[in-house]
Amino acid sequence: MSPVSTLTDLEAARAKVASEVSVDVLKGVDVPKSKIALSRSFNSDTITYPTDEMMAYASEASRGDDVYQADQSTLALEAHVAKITGKEAGLFCASGTMTNQLGIRTHLLSPPHSVLCDARAHVHRNEAGGIAHHSQATTLPVIPENGHHLTLKDVKAAVILGDNVHVAPTRLISLENTLNGTIFPQDEIVAISEYAHSVGIKMHLDGARIWNVAAETGTSLHVLCDPFDSVSLCLSKGIGAPIGSILVGSHEFIARARWFRKMFGGGWRQSGHMAAAAAYALTHNFPLLAATHTLARKLEAGLRDIGVGILISETNMVFFDAPSVGIAYDELTKRAASLPAPLYVGGSRLVIHYQTSEKAVDDLLDLVQVMAEEKRKEGFVPGQVEQQPVDTGYPKLKEVFLRSGVKSTA
Ligand SMILES: Cc1ncc(COP(=O)(O)O)c(C=O)c1O
Numbered sequence: 001m002s003p004v005s006t007l008t009d010l011e012a013a014r015a016k017v018a019s020e021v022s023v024d025v026l027k028g029v030d031v032p033k034s035k036i037a038l039s040r041s042f043n044s045d046t047i048t049y050p051t052d053e054m055m056a057y058a059s060e061a062s063r064g065d066d067v068y069q070a071d072q073s074t075l076a077l078e079a080h081v082a083k084i085t086g087k088e089a090g091l092f093c094a095s096g097t098m099t100n101q102l103g104i105r106t107h108l109l110s111p112p113h114s115v116l117c118d119a120r121a122h123v124h125r126n127e128a129g130g131i132a133h134h135s136q137a138t139t140l141p142v143i144p145e146n147g148h149h150l151t152l153k154d155v156k157a158a159v160i161l162g163d164n165v166h167v168a169p170t171r172l173i174s175l176e177n178t179l180n181g182t183i184f185p186q187d188e189i190v191a192i193s194e195y196a197h198s199v200g201i202k203m204h205l206d207g208a209r210i211w212n213v214a215a216e217t218g219t220s221l222h223v224l225c226d227p228f229d230s231v232s233l234c235l236s237k238g239i240g241a242p243i244g245s246i247l248v249g250s251h252e253f254i255a256r257a258r259w260f261r262k263m264f265g266g267g268w269r270q271s272g273h274m275a276a277a278a279a280y281a282l283t284h285n286f287p288l289l290a291a292t293h294t295l296a297r298k299l300e301a302g303l304r305d306i307g308v309g310i311l312i313s314e315t316n317m318v319f320f321d322a323p324s325v326g327i328a329y330d331e332l333t334k335r336a337a338s339l340p341a342p343l344y345v346g347g348s349r350l351v352i353h354y355q356t357s358e359k360a361v362d363d364l365l366d367l368v369q370v371m372a373e374e375k376r377k378e379g380f381v382p383g384q385v386e387q388q389p390v391d392t393g394y395p396k397l398k399e400v401f402l403r404s405g406v407k408s409t410a
Pocket of ligand 1: 095236
């Protein structure tokens with residue numbers, strides 16, 4: 001780089017750097033088009049778009065620095081979620097993975113130790129091995145004997161107690177509700193929690209979709225969260241905030257989690273607008289969740305009418321068995337994406353969110369019906385294949401979530 005000698009040269013050099021730095025990210029953005037794509041995508045409930053009303057509310061948020069705990073809107077959101085969940089304090093973070101991992105790390109003091117969870121748990125399978133990395137803990141993944149949820153019996157059979165030096169004692173039980181859209185019976189949670197606490201084990205809840213449980217059953221968040229020492233509640237799933245998850249627990253617990261959050265690099269600054277968007281979502285979108293469940297039941301009923309096997313369908317997710325009518329998941333994904341008005345389907349899991357259009361459900365049912373009919377004409381006889389799509393080799397529980405190739409462009 002040549003040295004800058006005169007003031008004019010310096011100004012010209014600065015202008016050149018400024019032009020290199022400057023960028024317009026709005027070029028080519030087509031919000032109406034992406035809204036349509038989202039309303040026709042069954043891939044996840046994380047894909048909702050923040051509405052203009054939400055963005056307008058967010059723009060009025062406080063603009064303090066959250067690392068210094070000086071952002072009023074963030075503090076208000078944390079206090080509110082702590083209050084409705086019956087906990088002392090909350091910590092607003094970037095993601096559900098972060099609030100789960102922070103929660104787990106904060107509970108676990110020093111190895112050797114283990115975390116007991118469902119074998120399908122997000123904390124075990126989908127957080128990049130974070131428990132081993134951040135907490136130096138072994139996970140004890142347990143397959144629920146009933147194929148639906150862990151029971152006290154499952155927990156007692158798997159938990160590690162005592163001081164045998166060959167094993168890693170269980171210090172934490174982490175449950176998930178909903179799990180694959182299924183609702184964990186609250187009395188079983190209470191029984192597990194009472195047992196865990198009686199033997200000195202802490203309880204964490206991955207409540208990424210606990211809102212769906214509250215919406216479906218009408219049970220208060222306070223009651224749902226009461227058996228747990230800490231809870232992670234996602235704001236960017238069905239609730240529809242653009243970003244964020246909250247960890248709640250005792251004052252002491254959250255103070256320590258805040259420290260770990262900084263260590264993880266998760267301390268953020270002017271987070272007020274994100275907290276406000278999340279607050280808007282809680283106020284305006286929570287009441288819409290029950291309707292997403294109703295739409296999911298419509299999808300389930302329509303699939304059953306066509307003869308498609310249903311694996312799970314309790315809240316906003318429908319896991320379906322495409323091979324039961326001779327359809328391969330990838331085939332459906334490709335056909336759906338190539339419709340004149342494309343649909344986005346990513347495997348065995350169909351997720352309804354509050355911006356899913358009813359027309360998209362109707363169109364998907366039409367497509368499955370047409371494809372099932374084609375298969376019948378080609379000679380497929382329903383009932384010839386096993387009802388479950390993939391066998392993982394586990395004795396009872398079979399894999400129900402199978403992702404397939406084509407992704408939503410949204
Ligand atoms: C049950 C569950 N827990 C936690 C997470 C993690 O959330 P995030 O994607 O915000 O890290 C997810 C994400 O899909 C989830 O489904």
